[in-house]
Amino acid sequence: MQLNKFVTLLSISFFSLPISALECQWWQTKVKAHAVQKHQREGNTVSKHPRQEHCREKWKGADIYIKQFKNVPIEGWPHKETFKTWTGPEIETLLKVFASAPDWAGLSNYEFYRALKSDVVSNPARSEITYKSIILYDSFFSRNDKLTIIVHESAHHLYRSLGPAGINEFTNLSGWQLETNQKRQVFERPPERLIKPDSAISKEEDFANHLEEFYRSSNSYQKSNPTLYKFMNGRFK
């Protein structure tokens, strides 16, 4: 009789416990139902109200970025490189990096692909401009400057967003010059003073290096490249 009473009581107490049906994803955290106190938000007063139980992204933008990781090769890829699937820890690493990226990098516009090794020695990443993709190689994950690499790759995409007028302005300010060679072909002559040796590869690479420096060491960039700093600061802030 005593046992029956105990089981009944136990059942009642078990079923009366608030059981949450809400399932959150691994990149999210569960926030219990609670009362939101009266507070100020963007100049407005938010009155006290109850807040339902909900899932919240662990890292800024994670709910958006999580959809952008692709596990298929890029069709027509011109390099002899092997694409592979993302692992959970790799995605987590990136979500943490993306959370601190500047808004102007526009990371929500790109798709992220994973490949084994670049055919350029120790290259951590590459961009495919037309379909807005960023490809990350094994070596990326051993680098300490992951955010800088992501900003640099974004810059390759942002170059296109400058439009012809913006590109003409960058061309003038950076010292690039369009010329024709003996074979009557158009080529671009790099300026004598380059921000990085590989800037000579192309004007787009040079732009990516400039924007990377503008982001990484803004003050020293302003001192060494005052006109280009103004150009970058007017667009990327």
Place this chain on the structure above:
Amino acid sequence: MMKFTFGLLFFISACTIPTATPKDKKYVQMYDLWKLNPSREDVLNAFGTTFEAKGDGVIYRPSQHKSSIDSGHFFGPTGLLEEQFILISKTDLENLKQQRPCPWREKSEMKSIGHSVQVIESGVCASIGISYEYFPSMLLYEVRWKK
């Protein structure tokens, strides 16, 4: 009657043979001039004397952006135009295709440009020796005529 016939013939020929007028865009003028097998003098008369001599030819730079190139015109040993190019926008390329129809053979190919990769559109109209290719660093298309 004769006046009428001449007028009619002129009207028909004007309708069937496209010829550039000074109001036409430069790429249309270049297209039409190319067909006339012009001399260096003809080219300079059409496009002005503010050129830069380059080897066996001349290039024109946009007045606002001296570091860029608008067009280039190259001449053979006899002084006749042998090759020319112009850098134009996608909209202008579409206009050119529309205004001066040509049986284009076109393709899109993913190519490595420096450290990035992108799809490069190109086209050839072999019957008049004209081709185009996307020039990514300027976001423009290079249209080239070559003999």
